[in-house]
Amino acid sequence: MSASAVTPAPTVGRPRAFDMEKALQKALEVFWRKGYEGASLPDLCEAMGINKPSLYAAFGNKEQLFLKTIELYENRPCAFFYPALEHATSYEVVKHMLCGAASTNADPDNPPGCVIVQGALACSESATFVKEALIAKRRAGEVALCTRLEQAKTEGDLPATSDPAALARYILAVLQGMAVQATSGANCAELKQVAETVLSAWPGKRPEL
Amino acid sequence: MSASAVTPAPTVGRPRAFDMEKALQKALEVFWRKGYEGASLPDLCEAMGINKPSLYAAFGNKEQLFLKTIELYENRPCAFFYPALEHATSYEVVKHMLCGAASTNADPDNPPGCVIVQGALACSESATFVKEALIAKRRAGEVALCTRLEQAKTEGDLPATSDPAALARYILAVLQGMAVQATSGANCAELKQVAETVLSAWPGKRPEL
């Protein structure tokens, strides 16, 4: 049922000469830096250390490769997002999201920004499917945070007058704006200042000191 | 000295059969929707109602055409930004920026989002110059707002403990995030909720009622 079991590791035939996970990691870096359309197949092949037929045999085509890299992105560099929802208070939830984004978007070991934001923001018609897939990912994050903030409102963590949907949209806007800031050269400390600005005005309860 | 006087309207020879301003407007729409790299020359020519040699004769090349459209964008759809700095209080400055962005980013008569954000966020090396130009535009807006907020701090509008640079970066992040939200389908009312969330926690003085 897991996604990596789609190709059940054949027991016969010439074995694959490269590590699919490592190749996917390299492909992610290229897509992250150049976007879906800006990343050419030669770009990808060079970074992955394979040639086109191997790429197509292993990953299908460019579109499927991209979607696979997004899966990897969500499980690795962007792994902070959904676990952040588990914290006890809305303040802590939002704090972990904002600080996680600051670290990830401006990590010197990775391309700047967020591939889910900049992977296919404005593109030609041929990338419509990928663009919509990324929109769905962003929306899913917003919906998940909204649900968590509704819970916080029910628990009295957030005031009864608060609007969880509006707050979730606001936080997602800040997260996405931080990604843009990172691609413009903002470093981690600068992004953390943005996070702190948001947190200092957060309407939810603060954790006891 | 004005930019439109670079080509001083020749008095001799066959007159241009199209309106450069209208053509630029159409080109802006294409770049806005598809980004710099996603917009092909046939896309642009079809929208502008001219063919390639006319485009090149009138505007130079794709890159120069793009930069011209950005100039138009700053003078028309995005004309709210710099005038917003003139308002009396930081609250009103920020309010006009956020509300102007909400209206412009989600205007049904225009493509969603902001071309300065999504025109060349992640792209191939061949678009590096355009990408850097847009980064410079975004930074210029941030610097201008920062300067205005420093003035507000001096005037006692913002508290002495506030950090104008951090606040400016925060507001720009929200503006850029609103652009991403608009490309994801958010409407004007939803973006105005984001604006209101920011304003309700703004540390500067409120205008007297």
Next chain:
DNA sequence: AGGAATATTTACCAATCGGTACATTAATGT
């Protein structure tokens, strides 16, 4: 009327795009 100057149209250019056919290589199963 006849240049001179500029715009438009058509047709084309090399380079690159995503994608693949085919022959070869390297493993397993019998």
Next chain:
DNA sequence: ACATTAATGTACCGATTGGTAAATATTCCT
């Protein structure tokens, strides 16, 4: 040993990319 299966490298495909040469059309100036 030999057939089977799968991955690799090379060399190619048609379509599209940004950009242009050359011929034609339309204006002003003399």
